Amino acid sequence: MxxxxxxxxxxxxxxxxxxxxxxxxxxxxxxxxxxxxxxxxxxxxxxxxxxxxxxxxxxxxxxxxxxxxxxxxxxxxVGDSAYVLAIDLRVDRTIAALVGFGGVVLERREHRYRKGQPREERIVAQLVAVCHDLLRAAPARAVMVGVGVGVPGLVRQPDGLVRFAPNLGWVDVPLGEHLVEALGLSVPIVVGNDSDLGAIAERLRGSAVGAANVVYLSGQVGVGGGIVVDGNLMMGAQGYAGEIGHMRVNPRGRACRCGAIGCWETEIGEPAVRAATSSPEGMPVAEIVARAAAGDKAAIKGLRSVGEWLGVGVANIVNILNPDVVVFGGTLREILPVVRSAVEAAVAGALAAPGEHVVLALPALGDDSTLLGAAETAFAPLLEDPLGVIAGGRPTRLAPASPASVPSPRA
Amino acid sequence: MxxxxxxxxxxxxxxxxxxxxxxxxxxxxxxxxxxxxxxxxxxxxxxxxxxxxxxxxxxxxxxxxxxxxxxxxxxxxVGDSAYVLAIDLRVDRTIAALVGFGGVVLERREHRYRKGQPREERIVAQLVAVCHDLLRAAPARAVMVGVGVGVPGLVRQPDGLVRFAPNLGWVDVPLGEHLVEALGLSVPIVVGNDSDLGAIAERLRGSAVGAANVVYLSGQVGVGGGIVVDGNLMMGAQGYAGEIGHMRVNPRGRACRCGAIGCWETEIGEPAVRAATSSPEGMPVAEIVARAAAGDKAAIKGLRSVGEWLGVGVANIVNILNPDVVVFGGTLREILPVVRSAVEAAVAGALAAPGEHVVLALPALGDDSTLLGAAETAFAPLLEDPLGVIAGGRPTRLAPASPASVPSPRA
Known part of the structure; x- marks a missing residue:
C-alpha cells in the first residue's frame, strides 16, 4: 500500500x-x-x-x-474480546465454533445429520439451531465480527450462492442469503469452498506456514482442493478453481455424482474407500484404517488400491501445479499414513524436477482446517479496521428488523 | 510501485x-x-x-x-530501433527471429533437423549457426536488448538449466550457459518453458488479451501448458508448474517418455495422432487433418478418438483451474477445428459452473506464440529502463573476450 x-x-x-x-x-x-x-x-x-x-x-x-x-x-x-462464528458444513454433519481474536476456539459444537443427505431446508434449519446455541455461549462484552462458512461445493462470490455441491445434492442454493435471514445478524457472512478455507488455515497456522505454493486436499464423500499460488488463493475466472476431485483419472471407471466417469473422487472418496475394502455402508474411514492396522486382509488390500489412485492424482497435482506442500485433509488424513509409500512412489514417478522437493503433509490443524479457515475469512473486517469494528460492534450486533431474531451474543 | x-x-x-x-x-x-x-x-x-x-x-x-x-x-x-533475438526450440526444428521494439518480426529463420532427435551438441551448434545468420541481418544502428529462448521442457530459473525435456532426450542441459558462450553476446539470455512463453504472448497480443486466467496448451511430440493466474504466469515452487501433458488420464494406456503410464500427451501428442489415424511415421498433423477433411476414414476415426482424449484433459483443466480462456497451440491448433464438438461436449461434462464461461480459442499469433513470448521476456530490460539500455547498447554489443565471436549486429 x-x-x-x-x-x-x-x-x-x-x-x-x-x-x-x-x-x-x-x-x-x-x-x-x-x-x-x-x-x-x-x-x-x-x-x-x-x-x-x-x-x-x-x-x-x-x-x-x-x-x-x-x-x-x-x-x-485478548481472545475473548472479539470473535467470529465459523461453520464447517459437511456432507454428514455440521461443525460450528466461536473463534476468538488470535484464532482460539472458544466454543465448539458438532451436529451429525441423522441419515443420508438431509434436504437443504433441514440442513439450514439445523445449522441455524446450532448457531443460536453457540451464540448464547458467546463471551460477555465481546464483539462479533462476522460469520464464515465452508461448503463442499462451488460457491459464487461475493453473494455466497452455492452453485453446485454434488454430494449434498445442492444446485444454486443461496446459502449466504438463507443464513443472513435466519440468523438475523448484521455482521457480514462469507461463504467459501471448504478446501479453499482449509488451504488458508493450514498456510496461516498449520502445516504449510511460510509456503508460497500449497494444495490442500479435503477428502469427504467427495474430494476438493484449495490451491495457493505465490501466496494467494487461486480463485480462477469465476471463483471455482480447485475442483481436483473432478479430475478424470480413470475414464473406464465409475460414474461420479457430477455426471462424468472416473473422477478422482470416485476412486478415493469415502464411498470408494468402503467399496474397495468391502466395508459396510456408513463405516467411517478411520475404522477401516484401524481394521487394516489390525491385519484385516480386505481392508489392507482395498486401501492399497486406494493408495495407488491417491498417488496418481497427487502426481498429477505435482506435475501441473509444482506445489511446495500438499496437505491431506479430511478422510485423506486417515488414509495417508497407511498408504504413504504408494503415494511417495507415485510422486517419484511424476516428473523429477517438480517431484523432488514437494512435502506430503498431514494437516497440523487436524480436523479443523476448514473451520479455522472459515474463521479467518470472517475476521477480515477486524484485521482491516480494528478500532472501527470494535467501536461499531459494541452497541448492538442485531439487525434492526430481523425476522428470526437471535439472542444477542452478549445476552 | x-x-x-x-x-x-x-x-x-x-x-x-x-x-x-x-x-x-x-x-x-x-x-x-x-x-x-x-x-x-x-x-x-x-x-x-x-x-x-x-x-x-x-x-x-x-x-x-x-x-x-x-x-x-x-x-x-520505431520497430528497428531496438530488437531481441527470439528462439523457439522445438523437437523437430528451430525457429528464430529478430523481433523489433513493438513486437514486430524483423527477420525470421526456420531450420528443420535432419532426422529424429539430434543430440544436444548438434542442436546447439545448429541453433548458434541460425542465430549468427540472423544477427548478420540485424538493422543497422539498432540496439540489441537480449535473447529469449523457449524450450519444450522444465527450465530452472534464473540460470536457464533445462532440467528435463523428455522429447528432446535432455536431462540437465545448461542451455543458457551454452548459448552465452557460443553466441558471445553481452546481453542477457533468458531460457523459458515454451508453453509459458506461448501463454505470455497470447495474453499480450493474441487470443487471450485482457483475460486474467489463461491456459495455453502447446502440442508437439509432447504437450505442455502455460498457466496464467490472476494475470501472472504461474511458476510453482521451483518454476516447473504447467506440465499438463504429464497428467495421467489413462492409467491403462501407453508408456510415456517421462516414465509414467497414460500421460495425456500419450493420447494427444503428435505420435499419438499418427498412431490413432494409422498414419506413416513423420506425417505432419496438418496433413492428417487434411486427409480427414478429404474423407479418409482412418483419419476421421482416429481424430475422433484423439478429440475425446483432448476433451478429457481440457475438462480436467477447466475443473482444476477455472480459466477464462484455453488456447490450443502447436499441433492442437490443427486438431481443434475438426474435433471442436467433442471437446465442447467434454467441457459441457465438466462441472457446470467453471465450464459455462470458458472460451476455447485458437492462438491469434498462429504458430508464433512461443517465439513472440520468448521475445517478450528478452525485451524486459528495455521496458524497465528504456534510455539506460539504449545508451548502454549503442557503443558495442560484443562480449570482450568471447571464445566464438559473433558478427556485430550492426556489422
Missing amino acids: SLAGATQDEVRRHNLAALVRFLHDHGSTSRSELVSHTGLNRSTVGGLLSDLVAADLVRETEPVGRGVGRPSYGVEP | SLAGATQDEVRRHNLAALVRFLHDHGSTSRSELVSHTGLNRSTVGGLLSDLVAADLVRETEPVGRGVGRPSYGVEP
Whole structure:
C-alpha cells in the first residue's frame, strides 16, 4: 500500500491493522518484535498499543527477554474480546465454533445429520439451531465480527450462492442469503469452498506456514482442493478453481455424482474407500484404517488400491501445479499414513524436477482446517479496521428488523 | 510501485518505462492516449516523448483524432530501433527471429533437423549457426536488448538449466550457459518453458488479451501448458508448474517418455495422432487433418478418438483451474477445428459452473506464440529502463573476450 497522500487517520488505521494482523497471526509477542516487524518507531507502536489496550483487544504481559538491553513488554491478543462464528458444513454433519481474536476456539459444537443427505431446508434449519446455541455461549462484552462458512461445493462470490455441491445434492442454493435471514445478524457472512478455507488455515497456522505454493486436499464423500499460488488463493475466472476431485483419472471407471466417469473422487472418496475394502455402508474411514492396522486382509488390500489412485492424482497435482506442500485433509488424513509409500512412489514417478522437493503433509490443524479457515475469512473486517469494528460492534450486533431474531451474543 | 521517497531520476525512469511499455504493447497511439493512460500531465508526457524521439525509440506521426478539441499528435514505436533475438526450440526444428521494439518480426529463420532427435551438441551448434545468420541481418544502428529462448521442457530459473525435456532426450542441459558462450553476446539470455512463453504472448497480443486466467496448451511430440493466474504466469515452487501433458488420464494406456503410464500427451501428442489415424511415421498433423477433411476414414476415426482424449484433459483443466480462456497451440491448433464438438461436449461434462464461461480459442499469433513470448521476456530490460539500455547498447554489443565471436549486429 502506498501511503503517499494518505491522511493521518488513514495512516493510523493502516498501522493499527498491521499490529492487529501480526498479533492475530502470531499470538503472544513483544513490543520490540512489533517494532521490528512493522518498521514503525517504538513510541508510535507504544501509542497504537495503548489504543488497542483501551479497546480491550490487546493486553500487556510481563516483560519478555533478558540479558543486555532493557526488557521489552510482552503483548498478547485478548481472545475473548472479539470473535467470529465459523461453520464447517459437511456432507454428514455440521461443525460450528466461536473463534476468538488470535484464532482460539472458544466454543465448539458438532451436529451429525441423522441419515443420508438431509434436504437443504433441514440442513439450514439445523445449522441455524446450532448457531443460536453457540451464540448464547458467546463471551460477555465481546464483539462479533462476522460469520464464515465452508461448503463442499462451488460457491459464487461475493453473494455466497452455492452453485453446485454434488454430494449434498445442492444446485444454486443461496446459502449466504438463507443464513443472513435466519440468523438475523448484521455482521457480514462469507461463504467459501471448504478446501479453499482449509488451504488458508493450514498456510496461516498449520502445516504449510511460510509456503508460497500449497494444495490442500479435503477428502469427504467427495474430494476438493484449495490451491495457493505465490501466496494467494487461486480463485480462477469465476471463483471455482480447485475442483481436483473432478479430475478424470480413470475414464473406464465409475460414474461420479457430477455426471462424468472416473473422477478422482470416485476412486478415493469415502464411498470408494468402503467399496474397495468391502466395508459396510456408513463405516467411517478411520475404522477401516484401524481394521487394516489390525491385519484385516480386505481392508489392507482395498486401501492399497486406494493408495495407488491417491498417488496418481497427487502426481498429477505435482506435475501441473509444482506445489511446495500438499496437505491431506479430511478422510485423506486417515488414509495417508497407511498408504504413504504408494503415494511417495507415485510422486517419484511424476516428473523429477517438480517431484523432488514437494512435502506430503498431514494437516497440523487436524480436523479443523476448514473451520479455522472459515474463521479467518470472517475476521477480515477486524484485521482491516480494528478500532472501527470494535467501536461499531459494541452497541448492538442485531439487525434492526430481523425476522428470526437471535439472542444477542452478549445476552 | 510506491514513489514516495524516489529521486527525480527514478521518477523519470519509471514514467519513461510506463510510456515505452504502453507503446511496445499497443503500437501506434496518440499523445492524449498516453496522457490518459499514464495519468501524467500533457507537458510531462511531451518532455518524456522528446527524450524517446531523440533516442530514436519513438517517432511522431500525423495528428490523430478529429471533431471537437485540438487534434493529438500520433506516436509510434520505431520497430528497428531496438530488437531481441527470439528462439523457439522445438523437437523437430528451430525457429528464430529478430523481433523489433513493438513486437514486430524483423527477420525470421526456420531450420528443420535432419532426422529424429539430434543430440544436444548438434542442436546447439545448429541453433548458434541460425542465430549468427540472423544477427548478420540485424538493422543497422539498432540496439540489441537480449535473447529469449523457449524450450519444450522444465527450465530452472534464473540460470536457464533445462532440467528435463523428455522429447528432446535432455536431462540437465545448461542451455543458457551454452548459448552465452557460443553466441558471445553481452546481453542477457533468458531460457523459458515454451508453453509459458506461448501463454505470455497470447495474453499480450493474441487470443487471450485482457483475460486474467489463461491456459495455453502447446502440442508437439509432447504437450505442455502455460498457466496464467490472476494475470501472472504461474511458476510453482521451483518454476516447473504447467506440465499438463504429464497428467495421467489413462492409467491403462501407453508408456510415456517421462516414465509414467497414460500421460495425456500419450493420447494427444503428435505420435499419438499418427498412431490413432494409422498414419506413416513423420506425417505432419496438418496433413492428417487434411486427409480427414478429404474423407479418409482412418483419419476421421482416429481424430475422433484423439478429440475425446483432448476433451478429457481440457475438462480436467477447466475443473482444476477455472480459466477464462484455453488456447490450443502447436499441433492442437490443427486438431481443434475438426474435433471442436467433442471437446465442447467434454467441457459441457465438466462441472457446470467453471465450464459455462470458458472460451476455447485458437492462438491469434498462429504458430508464433512461443517465439513472440520468448521475445517478450528478452525485451524486459528495455521496458524497465528504456534510455539506460539504449545508451548502454549503442557503443558495442560484443562480449570482450568471447571464445566464438559473433558478427556485430550492426556489422
